[in-house]
Amino acid sequence: MIRRFRIDEGGVHMIRTLIAGNWKMYKTIPEAVDFAERLKEELSTLPEGRDVAIAPTFTALHAVSGIIGGSLIKLCAQNLHEAAEGAFTGEISAAMICDAGCSHVIIGHSERRTLFGETDASVNRKMQSALAAGLKPIMCIGETLEQRECGETFSVIERQVKAGLHDLGAGDMAVVTIAYEPVWAIGTGKTATPEQAQEIHAFVRGIVTAVYGSDVAATLPIIYGGSVNPGNISAIMAQPDVNGALVGGASLDVDKFVKIVRY
Numbered sequence: 001m002i003r004r005f006r007i008d009e010g011g012v013h014m015i016r017t018l019i020a021g022n023w024k025m026y027k028t029i030p031e032a033v034d035f036a037e038r039l040k041e042e043l044s045t046l047p048e049g050r051d052v053a054i055a056p057t058f059t060a061l062h063a064v065s066g067i068i069g070g071s072l073i074k075l076c077a078q079n080l081h082e083a084a085e086g087a088f089t090g091e092i093s094a095a096m097i098c099d100a101g102c103s104h105v106i107i108g109h110s111e112r113r114t115l116f117g118e119t120d121a122s123v124n125r126k127m128q129s130a131l132a133a134g135l136k137p138i139m140c141i142g143e144t145l146e147q148r149e150c151g152e153t154f155s156v157i158e159r160q161v162k163a164g165l166h167d168l169g170a171g172d173m174a175v176v177t178i179a180y181e182p183v184w185a186i187g188t189g190k191t192a193t194p195e196q197a198q199e200i201h202a203f204v205r206g207i208v209t210a211v212y213g214s215d216v217a218a219t220l221p222i223i224y225g226g227s228v229n230p231g232n233i234s235a236i237m238a239q240p241d242v243n244g245a246l247v248g249g250a251s252l253d254v255d256k257f258v259k260i261v262r263y
């Protein structure tokens with residue numbers, strides 16, 4: 001399998017693989033706790049270079065943290081508010097997410113963009129806020145079916161990447177992950193072909209190379225999301241610029257998620 005490498009003083013470093021489960025608005029606290037307990041048992045060891053994260057709903061984060069704390073499983077929030085604190089009824093800040101035990105946060109998921117009015121500019125402000133709090137952001141990008149059919153995929157992706165990362169430094173990029181999730185592949189059972197994913201991932205890496213240089217680009221994890229399941233994960237992961245997966249539906253089932261993690 002082809003993999004990208006970075007060479008520095010310490011030797012050769014491979015990009016770590018991240019498999020993250022985005023639970024969206026599913027699972028009560030008891031269900032989340034049960035899942036976390038079972039997952040922790042299944043994932044007491046992981047293949048070299050592989051990271052695993054789960055993103056429960058806000059209400060379950062603290063309870064799940066108590067279970068997976070000290071394990072190999074990382075905790076991720078699904079969203080955050082850009083402000084540090086304030087009169088924002090119903091919102092959650094980066095510091096609160098850290099407080100609940102998270103190391104990662106998903107930012108700019110297409111459901112947030114299409115259903116909750118998030119823009120490239122607000123995604124960028126959330127990225128800044130997450131980084132300032134020491135969280136590792138997973139920034140989601142992806143074109144809609146209409147944009148793909150109109151031949152706008154590359155311009156949409158370029159705009160989302162550049163605007164989302166605006167004003168971030170090379171040091172910030174060391175903890176950023178980009179998730180390419182074509183909107184037409186989310187929850188539809190319609191996965192992008194491995195070649196379609198590779199084409200966009202390579203394009204994203206090219207944009208990051210142009211902005212930050214090849215050292216940053218060569219170590220940036222770019223993960224794929226959209227109808228990932230145990231049957232298609234290996235083919236997707238065989239692409240040289242695919243460094244992991246952001247899994248929705250299939251991450252709600254321990255057996256399926258473990259199969260994906262151990263592809």
Ligand code: 13P
Nearest residue numbers: 022186187226227248249
């Ligand atoms: P599905 O895996 O259910 O298509 O969802 C993908 C997704 O949106 C992950 O963030």
